[in-house]
Amino acid sequence: MGYKFDEKMENLKPSVIREILKYSSDKSVIAFSAGNPAPEAFPVDAIRKITAEILEKEPIDALQYSLTEGYTPLRDVVKADIKRRNGIGKEFDELIMTSGAQQVLDLATKAFCGKGDVILCESPSFVGALNAFKSNEATLVGVPMEEDGMNLELLEQAMKQNPSAKLLYIIPNFQNPSGITTSLEKRKAIYELAKKYSICILEDNPYGELRFSDEAVPSIKSFDEDGIVIYIGSFSKVLSPGLRVGYVCAHKDIVQKITVLKQTNDVHTGILPQMIAHHFLTEYDFDAHLENLRSIYKHKAQLMLDGIKAEFNPAVASTTPTGGLFLWCTLPEGTDMLAFCENAVKNHKVAVVPGNAFMTSDDEPTTSFRMNYSTPTDEQIVRGVQILGKLTKEL
Amino acid sequence: MGYKFDEKMENLKPSVIREILKYSSDKSVIAFSAGNPAPEAFPVDAIRKITAEILEKEPIDALQYSLTEGYTPLRDVVKADIKRRNGIGKEFDELIMTSGAQQVLDLATKAFCGKGDVILCESPSFVGALNAFKSNEATLVGVPMEEDGMNLELLEQAMKQNPSAKLLYIIPNFQNPSGITTSLEKRKAIYELAKKYSICILEDNPYGELRFSDEAVPSIKSFDEDGIVIYIGSFSKVLSPGLRVGYVCAHKDIVQKITVLKQTNDVHTGILPQMIAHHFLTEYDFDAHLENLRSIYKHKAQLMLDGIKAEFNPAVASTTPTGGLFLWCTLPEGTDMLAFCENAVKNHKVAVVPGNAFMTSDDEPTTSFRMNYSTPTDEQIVRGVQILGKLTKEL
Numbered sequence: 198m199g200y201k202f203d204e205k206m207e208n209l210k211p212s213v214i215r216e217i218l219k220y221s222s223d224k225s226v227i228a229f230s231a232g233n234p235a236p237e238a239f240p241v242d243a244i245r246k247i248t249a250e251i252l253e254k255e256p257i258d259a260l261q262y263s264l265t266e267g268y269t270p271l272r273d274v275v276k277a278d279i280k281r282r283n284g285i286g287k288e289f290d291e292l293i294m295t296s297g298a299q300q301v302l303d304l305a306t307k308a309f310c311g312k313g314d315v316i317l318c319e320s321p322s323f324v325g326a327l328n329a330f331k332s333n334e335a336t337l338v339g340v341p342m343e344e345d346g347m348n349l350e351l352l353e354q355a356m357k358q359n360p361s362a363k364l365l366y367i368i369p370n371f372q373n374p375s376g377i378t379t380s381l382e383k384r385k386a387i388y389e390l391a392k393k394y395s396i397c398i399l400e401d402n403p404y405g406e407l408r409f410s411d412e413a414v415p416s417i418k419s420f421d422e423d424g425i426v427i428y429i430g431s432f433s434k435v436l437s438p439g440l441r442v443g444y445v446c447a448h449k450d451i452v453q454k455i456t457v458l459k460q461t462n463d464v465h466t467g468i469l470p471q472m473i474a475h476h477f478l479t480e481y482d483f484d485a486h487l488e489n490l491r492s493i494y495k496h497k498a499q500l501m502l503d504g505i506k507a508e509f510n511p512a513v514a515s516t517t518p519t520g521g522l523f524l525w526c527t528l529p530e531g532t533d534m535l536a537f538c539e540n541a542v543k544n545h546k547v548a549v550v551p552g553n554a555f556m557t558s559d560d561e562p563t564t565s566f567r568m569n570y571s572t573p574t575d576e577q578i579v580r581g582v583q584i585l586g587k588l589t590k591e592l
Numbered sequence: 593m594g595y596k597f598d599e600k601m602e603n604l605k606p607s608v609i610r611e612i613l614k615y616s617s618d619k620s621v622i623a624f625s626a627g628n629p630a631p632e633a634f635p636v637d638a639i640r641k642i643t644a645e646i647l648e649k650e651p652i653d654a655l656q657y658s659l660t661e662g663y664t665p666l667r668d669v670v671k672a673d674i675k676r677r678n679g680i681g682k683e684f685d686e687l688i689m690t691s692g693a694q695q696v697l698d699l700a701t702k703a704f705c706g707k708g709d710v711i712l713c714e715s716p717s718f719v720g721a722l723n724a725f726k727s728n729e730a731t732l733v734g735v736p737m738e739e740d741g742m743n744l745e746l747l748e749q750a751m752k753q754n755p756s757a758k759l760l761y762i763i764p765n766f767q768n769p770s771g772i773t774t775s776l777e778k779r780k781a782i783y784e785l786a787k788k789y790s791i792c793i794l795e796d797n798p799y800g801e802l803r804f805s806d807e808a809v810p811s812i813k814s815f816d817e818d819g820i821v822i823y824i825g826s827f828s829k830v831l832s833p834g835l836r837v838g839y840v841c842a843h844k845d846i847v848q849k850i851t852v853l854k855q856t857n858d859v860h861t862g863i864l865p866q867m868i869a870h871h872f873l874t875e876y877d878f879d880a881h882l883e884n885l886r887s888i889y890k891h892k893a894q895l896m897l898d899g900i901k902a903e904f905n906p907a908v909a910s911t912t913p914t915g916g917l918f919l920w921c922t923l924p925e926g927t928d929m930l931a932f933c934e935n936a937v938k939n940h941k942v943a944v945v946p947g948n949a950f951m952t953s954d955d956e957p958t959t960s961f962r963m964n965y966s967t968p969t970d971e972q973i974v975r976g977v978q979i980l981g982k983l984t985k986e987l
Contacts, residue, residue: 200792201758202849203706209852233657241651248643256636260832262628296691296836296858303857307727311598312707329856332702363596397595437655439863441691454597457604461724462698463691467862468834 205312208331221548227581230548231572232373232522234434235497238490238571240477244437247476251469259469265460267294267444268471274478275430275444283405284419285428291449293456296466298403298431298443301455302329304462305399305427305445306364308454310335315362317355317396319347321525321555321565323373326366326401337557338362342372344516346379349386356394364427365391365398369417370405371521374555374567378519384417392423397451403431406487408520409495424448432474434522435487440470494522497570500578508586522571525552528564532592538566541588547581600707603726616943622976625943626967627768627917629829630892633885633966635872639832642871646864654864660855662689662839663866669873670825670839678800679814680823686844688851691861693798693826693838696850697724699857700794700822700840701759703849705730710757712750712791714742716920716950716960718768721761721796732952733757737767739911741774744781751789759794759822760786764812766799766916769950769962773914779812787818792846798826801882803915804890819843827869829917830882835865889917892965895973903981917966920947923959927987933961936983942976 221230251259266272276292279285286292295301302325310316312334318327320339330337338355340347346369356362367387369379379387391398400417418428424447431443445455459465477483498518505515505526514527526549528534535551542548552565570578616625646654661667671687674680681687690696697720705711707729713722715734725732733750735742741764751757762782764774774782786793795812813823819842826838840850854860872878893913900910900921909922921944923929930946937943947960965973 200704200843200845201790202703203709203758205706206703206849206852209849209856231657236652236656239652239655241647241655244655245644245647245651248647249640252636252640252643256640257631257634258834260634260636260639260834261631262626262828262833296862299859300857308597308601309595311600314598325856325859332853332856395596433657438657438859439653439655441858441860441862448595450595454601454604457601458727461604461720461727462695463836463858464694464720464833465836467691467836467865469865470862 205332205334209328218548218550220542223546226542226546226548227573227577228548229568229570229573229581230550231569233572234438235493235571238493239437240481240486243477243481244473247473247480248469251472251476255472259472263465263468265456265465267466268468268475271471271475274475278478279430279446283416285416285446287421287424289424289448290446291452292444292446293452293459294466294471295443295445295459296463297433297441298401298429299325299329300459300462301429301443301445302326302399302401303332304455304458306330306333306335307458308451309363309397315359317352317359317362317365318557319367319372320557321374321552321563322366323368323401324554327557339557339561342375342377344377346377346383347387349383349390352387353390356390356396362394362396365396366401367398367417368401369414370402371407371518371523373521374523374550374552375525376516376518376521376523378414381414384414385420388417388420391425398426399429400426401429403434404521406435407490407494407522409491409498411519418446427451435490436474436477440473442466442470442474494520494571497575497578498524500575501568501570501582504579504582504586508583510589510592513589522569524568524570526566526568528589528592530564532564534564534566537588537592541585545584545588547584549585600727600729604723613943613945615937618941621937621941621943622968622972623943624963624965624968624976625945626964628967629833630888630966633888634832635876635881638872638876639868642868642875643864646867646871650867654867658860658863660851660860662861663863663870666866666870669870673873674825674841678811680811680841682816682819684819684843685841686847687839687841688847688854689861689866690838690840690854691858692828692836693796693824694720694724695854695857696824696838696840697721697794697796698727699850699853701725701728701730702853703846704758704792710754712747712754712757712760713952714762714767715952716769716947716958717761718763718796719949722952725761734952734956737770737772739772741772741778742782744778744785747782748785751785751791757789757791760791761794761796762812763796764809765797766802766913766918768916769918769945769947770920771911771913771916771918773809776809779809780815783812783815786820793821794824795821796824798829799916801830802885802889802917804886804893806914813841822846830885831869831872835868837861837865837869889915889966892970892973893919895970896963896965896977899974899977899981903978905984905987908984917964919963919965921961921963923984923987925959927959929959929961932983932987936980940979940983942979944980
């Protein structure tokens, strides 16, 4: 039978990039293509003890239906934590727990956007977000990134040209895929522009606590006096992605809409995972744990950057992230980047992600690719960068 | 700021029913208004042992990112289990794990329906499904229930009148809210009608294994030779709802679309919960566990039915479920059902769910209400039914 899928599904076809990524699952491939936390970053002993305690003392609470808004003690702790760390949370704000940050990207879009409504995005941007926007029939308008964040002139131009724009999506810290951090000046300017054009900001901050050099920059939400910033956080990169626990903090009118949609989407987020996160935050030294993560990623990032400096053709540019999991390499103009990536994975068993995966449309030209340093081992980083380096010199 | 939410959000406003349900959270209220498994139905010891074992032997697998399709060993076991129990699964079918059955209701609708596309539903039907459909801007067309399932004449009429209908939603076993089971004859007839009018069937079967009297009726999916049935299962009622693990089995072309949407929705379902379900199915006696659940619910259902027979005004009709968690009472025509429910909860502390919660629109007239027997204790069932009985005699 020919199924009558809705036309929105046409926008969600598998792309040429997936073909390349298929090779990454081969165990003999060095995968710089993932975005997984390092295995050594999981506090396994703590989670083992916590889980045993929960199932000993509160098994029914952990197994029964729960509230759509999330596990109340966890919500309270997260509210206090982001207030203390990032100065986030005004009187008018509310916070609910979600099934990862991804669920917020999907449901916030669903709440704000009808078919064809515009979402302004950094270009390049996180592919999972772009797909969530597309699946809700939003139209994506990319704003080019500079080394300190979006080009403001082009951002305002895009706002003027798209009066129906509903959301502006931004990953201000160690952006995926570019590794770029938006400067404080640009964060303030972006906020003012969003206010001027009545657009809500979707501030996605999964990597914020993974800063390993330079000073922290205040989040946009911390200066949100007008209730226009939807702040998205996650435990995926600082505790465990398999638990699928994230959260959204925004004006209560917005959170109420997301809650209604969440109820129709998955009723609530797994309660045992939420309880694990709660115990970890309250019974263990979360700051010391974060410090440990930062030192792991600082080491791995430095190893990759050193390798690039030593091995890559100097005509290849690379960003220098001050945190997070990714860096962004750009081949000389005119290079066939897709062929480079395809050759690397097929013939030399090193996988990177072609840059057009992160563009608002697959066919936007780019000679960049994304590299991840959190998943591979030190040995893999050294060897993989050597191999890629050799290939950059053959260009 | 006045937020520019999409117009679809207008359909998802809190209803008058929520006002009544608010009183249910009062601890002194006897809640026949929930749908939770009985606390004694959770295999707490087994889950405690299983979880300790997983976090001892495979902690990284349990905490790391995983596949959108679900934990492969669990998928394999569930495929084999529904094949053995229900004869479900053809060559063309595929099965993925989901964040409860609710996620399938949302994402299948998203895959098939654009704004205004029709979904045919049993009337009354599960409120969570109706809200998922509405949140995707589908138009609901209700088909009245008879004691053996939908009225077939009215179903075909609805199909003729709605050539754009994409899905037909049905809970064939111990339906929520009515407790009705659709007969084999009607299941076959419904299948043929769906085929004739090129409509896919969304067969939701969360309660199927909770039959405590009479013979099992084959699922519609078991005679799906044409790949038109989307079968939805769940571990919420047979293991734990807090784990949020469900699944969908359908033609692989349909499952592929749902998988794409799931990736943009929550990346994947919590992996530790999936591993717990897998260990329980493979290392424990699932059949004996189900037998225990059936005896718990048989006892509770009988207690409620006996009470209704002894205490209720004989003018009040009640269904007699042969499984599941719910029964459906209908007050005499002309009764103000909402006032009855409001009086019961506010002044007499017994909560039931007004029937219009389950209609395709809130203002559809009904004198029925839903009663749940799985959540309350035996004592609460006896006392609550006595109180309601007295109120039915004052009508």
